Amino acid sequence: MDGFAGPWLDESDDLGSTSIAISLGILQECVLELKKQGRPVRIRALYVEKDKAAFGRLEKYLATRTPMGIESKPMLGDFIDLRQAVLNWCTTNAFAFFFLDPKGWTSVGVNALQPLLERPQSEFLINFMYDFLNRAASMRELEEQMIQLLGEAPEVNNLHGAEREKRLLGVYRQNLKRLMPVAGYYPARSAYVRVLDREKDRTKYHLVYLTGHHRGITVFMDISEHLEPIQKLVRTATKQASRAEKSGQDELFAASDLIEADSHSVEISEVEQFWLERLSDQPKRFEEADFADMLEDTDWFPGDLQRALGNLIAADKVRNLDMPKPRKTKFLHFKKGGERLQRTTGT
Ligand SMILES: C[S@@+](CC[C@H](N)C(=O)[O-])C[C@H]1O[C@@H](n2cnc3c(N)ncnc32)[C@H](O)[C@@H]1O
Structure with missing residues (x-):
């Protein structure tokens, strides 16, 4: 409606x-x-x-x-x-x-x-x-x-x-x-x-x-x-067009090169820390409802959480016990019952 x-x-x-x-x-x-x-x-x-x-x-x-x-x-x-x-x-x-x-x-x-x-x-x-x-x-x-x-x-x-x-x-x-x-x-x-x-x-x-x-x-x-x-x-293209109109000259760079840093984007180290605080040396299962909780609590994007988890797995600080072979993206498959994550000893 x-x-x-x-x-x-x-x-x-x-x-x-x-x-x-x-x-x-x-x-x-x-x-x-x-x-x-x-x-x-x-x-x-x-x-x-x-x-x-x-x-x-x-x-x-x-x-x-x-x-x-x-x-x-x-x-x-x-x-x-x-x-x-x-x-x-x-x-x-x-x-x-x-x-x-x-x-x-x-x-x-x-x-x-x-x-x-x-x-x-x-x-x-x-x-x-x-x-x-x-x-x-x-x-x-x-x-x-x-x-x-x-x-x-x-x-x-x-x-x-x-x-x-x-x-x-x-x-x-x-x-x-x-x-x-x-x-x-x-x-x-x-x-x-x-x-x-x-x-x-x-x-x-x-x-x-x-x-x-x-x-x-x-x-x-x-x-x-x-x-x-x-x-x-x-937004960048619109601003660029209006500047070009004012100055009468085309801008040198494409809009995609000029996208400014956004005060809302999160530092990836902050997201990594967030994961570490939720994990211990005991395996913990993360299902879709858990992932939704994290999105809702932080307002970060799914990609932020996945990238940070990928960094921690690459640095051997965290293991995904249900990931049989290395992945390039989607380091947690949260659907169909989810997957188990565990902090490695020493982190
Ligand atoms: C921002 S426009 C919605 C535009 C619409 N979503 C679209 O894509 O075209 C708001 C509309 O709600 C109507 N409107 C404003 N207050 C209303 C109210 N209290 N009850 C019903 N309609 C209302 C306005 O006349 C206007 O057509």
């Missing part, structure tokens, strides 16, 4: 750049793939929009362009007012994915989302406007708004850059997760990806992901990791 569907900033008939067209395309791929695997499923899609003109375009698009095998429905109104209607549409047992991409932040505050967060079998992808939050978080007069958004007003006046970002995001994620149901052994989990401003040296917004299953975290972080270099390249 898309809670703030638009369309927005796309005048084309095929709405190609919007979440409406993109989500329907992805759902169609799912329908076809699951059918091929002999696992037919019923897939429905709900789009909420409050602006009448945008809703008119949405309604027309869904009526004429919804792919075969998907049931779609537009709903006119304010997402917050419609929360119960949305929940009714979702039914109680089906899996539901909520995509929430509002223009501001009031509709995705912890309190506003509470009734949806409490629904079992649900995942969320929320556009979190960090720019606003970053400016507002230090202002006393905005404290009440902070509480509505984050669930509390954390003290961040002494924090800067990446540290401040991590703390604010951490509070938001923690308070969202607190409201999600725990299904058996599966606690609520969350991760996020930073979306960089194309032109400025800062984060534009975050996509915060919430799930009840560890597989969601390992897959989400893997996708985010592969997105990161593309984002940096786009």
Whole structure:
């Protein structure tokens, strides 16, 4: 379900750049793939929009362009007012994915989302406007708004850059997760990806992901990791183009040579130390849920953890007891029951 569907900033008939067209395309791929695997499923899609003109375009698009095998429905109104209607549409047992991409932040505050967060079998992808939050978080007069958004007003006046970002995001994620149901052994989990401003040296917004299953975290972080270099390249190329326009000269280097060091990337020695602290001279099994815990606790990428483990194995500080021959990547296979790691004596 898309809670703030638009369309927005796309005048084309095929709405190609919007979440409406993109989500329907992805759902169609799912329908076809699951059918091929002999696992037919019923897939429905709900789009909420409050602006009448945008809703008119949405309604027309869904009526004429919804792919075969998907049931779609537009709903006119304010997402917050419609929360119960949305929940009714979702039914109680089906899996539901909520995509929430509002223009501001009031509709995705912890309190506003509470009734949806409490629904079992649900995942969320929320556009979190960090720019606003970053400016507002230090202002006393905005404290009440902070509480509505984050669930509390954390003290961040002494924090800067990446540290401040991590703390604010951490509070938001923690308070969202607190409201999600725990299904058996599966606690609520969350991760996020930073979306960089194309032109400025800062984060534009975050996509915060919430799930009840560890597989969601390992897959989400893997996708985010592969997105990161593309984002940096786009940003560097945009900045380079604007400099070239100003100076009237082409730049000497390709954008890919110029990607700046990122204050958010982690020192590999820090990741190695993190592994060593989790290991002892007794074999310890690491399964996918353990790997998801590490991703969630640190916000590092899967590749950071794998590279650091590879370094420790190469230096004979750690052994993977279930790795029959040397590997170049993926030093831990965490799926299918995982693998056992052990610190060598002397480390
Ligand atoms: C950032 S745009 C979403 C764009 C959309 N994801 C896309 O890719 O085109 C936000 C949309 O949500 C609508 N909107 C804003 N507040 C809303 C609310 N409280 N309830 C429903 N729709 C809302 C706006 O009219 C706008 O079309």
